[in-house]
Amino acid sequence: MSKLFAVPVSELNNEKSPVDERFGRCYAFVIFDENGKIVKSFVNENRDAAHGAGTGASGLLVKNGVTDAVAGHFGPKASEVLRAANVKLWENISAKTAEEIFNKWKNNELRQA
């Protein structure tokens, strides 16, 4: 099964998109396939939600068939949703761009959250 890796970003600029510290309220998501190609990117509509931004964002990723996701921190609800959908959660260790964090993931440099 091919993997799809989701990165929360604060601006959309392809691989150079700066990574967003937060998950639920990030500006957008960039989704890579295993070869580092960006297969999808979209603005995170949930960031405006008063509550439940985490569940909304998670729901979006699940809908898009994401298998792996990285964030500075996953809230409890987001974790619940993603784990139930068998999405692997990874901890961000201060990479600046989407490209950087993808490479770290690819090279097994990330810790599981």
Next chain:
Amino acid sequence: METPTKTIVVASGKGGTGKTLMSVSLAGHFDSENYKVHYIDADVEEPNGRIFMKPENLKSVPVMTQVPEMKKDSCSGCGKCQQFCAFNAIVAIGSKVMIFPELCHGCPGCVAVCPEDALRMVDRQIGVITEGDSGNINFIEGRLNEGEAMPTPVLTELFKYIEDYPGIRIIDSPPGTSCSVMKSMEEGDIIVLMTEPTPFGLHDVKLASELALKLGKPVYGIINRSDLGNSDEMKKYFASRNIPVLGEIPFMRDVAVAYSGGNKDMGNKFSEKIAEIALKIRKELKI
């Protein structure tokens, strides 16, 4: 003597200005004048009226809201429920849905849009209404369970619960100017705003006054700890909005001490102040 039914809402902008102190004291005073009195604690996130009222013979009624649940084990996972929900409370994962009850606002939208009729709404408890006696005073408290985010349904139930209660109803409202406060103010025949003569008190009472006046209610002010700060500025503000000041209560250390220990017997000087205020309220309410 039949007491006509009247509701006094005690509110404030800033916390810690003496809402509960005033509500409890007024309740005690009207009771001593043989009115039928109900003390209602509407600060459902942190109800502390019972520390002073010490109610007995308690009985409780749960406050329920509604949340969806799946009728069957699996569904097509189409996600129409997730798409509809404005609160991110339902997520489609594979062949079923995940529900977050604490995010759900209780609208049956997901049930309505599900093309397979796979969902139904069921009851969920989010709080409790407790009633008891505090001497002759009837005590009613609304309480939101810890961890719950939405106080509104508890308030709605609380006010429905006391709808037909005759006599003088004193509602001890939450601080601030949020939705909960507005709901409480709507119940009142008059709104009494507690404040203190500091810049914080002034800033916040302006917000609370604006809200009360917007609701078209008769509004009155009481300045607590009136000798600690700038009372003149406070009175000037009230005058500018045609808000009568029912009383100014100077700081009384023994009152503060009694209050801190949960004691509602505040001594003679304070009781006199309460009597003055209560008389003015009776005049305004025509009772």
Next chain:
Amino acid sequence: MKQVTIVSGKGGTGKTSVTASLAKHIDIPVVLVDADVDAANLGLLVENGEETEPEKFYSGYEAVINQEKCIGCGACADACPFDAIKFDDRTGKYNVNSYECEGCRYCLLFCGLKAITMHKNEAGTWLVRTVNSDKILVKAELGIAQDNSGKLVAHLRKKAASIVEESEKDFILIDGPPGIGCPVHAAIGNVDLVVITVEPSLSSLSDLERLYKTANGFKLRTAIIVNKYDLNTDITDKITKFASEKGIEVLDYLPFNKKVPELLSQNKTPYEIPEFAEKIDNIWSGIKRIINL
């Protein structure tokens, strides 16, 4: 970057006065956040400075019925789970009460004429005040009768964090909201220390316990300041005992002093009283020590 939030549970314990006193006498550059958005008072005690234009803040949506399309059938009003849609006698049509509307969109399912649309709900405004190069305040005012979600608080904190990054400051001090709900969670998430101001009353003591539980649940370090401690020394003892049982440090005990409200009324902080100045300095040393600043 280090962050400290000051909370109290119950109002009136002196949280904002203490925060303002600290803010005035901190010896390092700081970004202040007034997260008490329902009654934003910190700005009244912090020195004036240039302020940005207030920006609107949106949270959630509300339904609006187009009065030309509406034929007054009332299907939406019957359906609304929150009783937020009312008939207007004068026009014969229906209107949504924006204070009651929760933005659920259920009514949209019932209007065959598509007369209902959702509009962004303006929840409040926020701005940044630059006192000087070492002190910046981020504050907001929640609109009247708005629901305080954690969202506005989260937004202010994000703003503060970006200011810290841009301006090379290292410290954020947050004046927290009351209660223990969502807004408090947003104000204390990931901070280095949660300082709880308590007064010696039964109400405040019960709030201390709930706040401690909340902060502990988030695995956050806590410390306590007891304000007006001499109003009830029995309860102050109870607070001290609670702190010792839980291994929480009491940063200091501030006495009740009538001069404090007078000073506040002159837009001065309690720091003007020498005894308080000493204690505030002591509190600040304690905070610095605990968070390794």
